Amino acid sequence: MIQTLEQISTIAEMRVHIKEARRQGKTIGMVPTMGYLHEGHLSLARAAKENCDVVVMSIFVNPLQFGPNEDFERYPRDIERDRELARSAGVDFLFTPEVSEMYPKPMLTNVSVSHVTELLCGKSRPGHFDGVATVVTKLFQIVQPDYAFFGQKDAQQVAVVSQMVADLSMPVQIVPCPIVREADGLAMSSRNVYLTPEEREEALVLSRSLKQAEAWLYEGVALRDIQERMIAMISEMPLAAIEYVEVLRYPDLVPVEQPTPGESIIVALAVRFGKTRLIDNLITSI
Numbered sequence: 001m002i003q004t005l006e007q008i009s010t011i012a013e014m015r016v017h018i019k020e021a022r023r024q025g026k027t028i029g030m031v032p033t034m035g036y037l038h039e040g041h042l043s044l045a046r047a048a049k050e051n052c053d054v055v056v057m058s059i060f061v062n063p064l065q066f067g068p069n070e071d072f073e074r075y076p077r078d079i080e081r082d083r084e085l086a087r088s089a090g091v092d093f094l095f096t097p098e099v100s101e102m103y104p105k106p107m108l109t110n111v112s113v114s115h116v117t118e119l120l121c122g123k124s125r126p127g128h129f130d131g132v133a134t135v136v137t138k139l140f141q142i143v144q145p146d147y148a149f150f151g152q153k154d155a156q157q158v159a160v161v162s163q164m165v166a167d168l169s170m171p172v173q174i175v176p177c178p179i180v181r182e183a184d185g186l187a188m189s190s191r192n193v194y195l196t197p198e199e200r201e202e203a204l205v206l207s208r209s210l211k212q213a214e215a216w217l218y219e220g221v222a223l224r225d226i227q228e229r230m231i232a233m234i235s236e237m238p239l240a241a242i243e244y245v246e247v248l249r250y251p252d253l254v255p256v257e258q259p260t261p262g263e264s265i266i267v268a269l270a271v272r273f274g275k276t277r278l279i280d281n282l283i284t285s286i
């Protein structure tokens with residue numbers, strides 16, 4: 001069957017299609033993104049297609065989640081290419097609102113999740129997760145998905161959105177999906193295009209250090225020592241500037257001395273290479 005895709009840019013039109021899908025008793029899967037699609041995004045769309053009758057992908061670079069000195073203006077955008085990739089991954093509706101459609105007036109409402117937002121990216125990007133929680137709430141209100149697919153590359157985002165959905169009894173199931181990597185281990189990210197060849201080469205230390213951390217974890221190395229060894233390993237790269245390396249319990253993001261068997265542990269990092277901020281993580285248990 002030929003996959004067709006409809007691009008929609010207004011909330012009103014999106015609602016018409018959602019209403020019709022619901023009338024036909026179809027299940028709706030949503031994949032929220034900021035576009036400039038890569039295999040990571042497409043893996044979410046395919047997972048949605050396997051599990052839902054109708055797949056809605058949103059592409060919206062959300063100004064609310066960017067700090068004043070961050071890359072909102074220069075965030076990569078290519079809607080023509082994205083449309084074709086989304087279609088080939090089984091997306092039925094591509095929701096691409098302008099900022100003026102999503103925020104026609106100054107926003108006086110803010111959705112804020114506490115605790116799990118107070119460290120890692122939440123600490124280094126103040127207000128970021130308020131912006132995420134607010135726009136995700138709004139997208140869920142518009143699309144009313146039964147399932148929403150998020151990548152574990154943004155593991156803290158999964159923890160924040162899952163907490164929000166549980167706390168506010170939102171009628172949607174969050175489906176976390178595994179990190180997709182390049183053949184050499186670099187986690188796929190739209191921001192990888194910013195990297196110079198030298199920065200990209202050095203950035204391989206991130207996935208390498210996470211693999212090493214996993215081995216140390218199984219050997220019973222203390223979590224604090226794992227953190228210190230990773231910092232030493234990444235610091236050997238002249239172009240790397242570490243924002244954080246943390247080992248915490250997941251998904252509540254609480255520091256623990258040593259993991260107990262079966263308990264999920266996240267090793268999470270954010271490191272800058274030149275102007276590019278990369279994140280990566282590993283979630284595992286002993």
Ligand SMILES: Nc1ncnc2c1ncn2[C@@H]1O[C@H](COP(=O)(O)OP(=O)(O)OP(=O)(O)O)[C@@H](O)[C@H]1O
Nearest residue numbers: 033034035040150151153154179180188189190191
């Ligand atoms: N490598 C990846 N593997 C799996 N999911 C991913 C990957 N990269 C992004 N995603 C997921 O895609 C969704 C949209 O993310 P987003 O559009 O911010 O892409 P991104 O590549 O993470 O961008 P950036 O790294 O520049 O923030 C999120 O749920 C995110 O976790």
Ligand SMILES: CC(C)(CO)[C@@H](O)C(=O)[O-]
Nearest residue numbers: 032033034062132135154
């Ligand atoms: C979930 C999201 C689309 C909200 O803007 C964004 O944070 C992202 O792309 O991960």
Ligand code: BAL
Nearest residue numbers: 034065066128154157
């Ligand atoms: N994937 C997280 C979106 C952001 O960096 O703003």
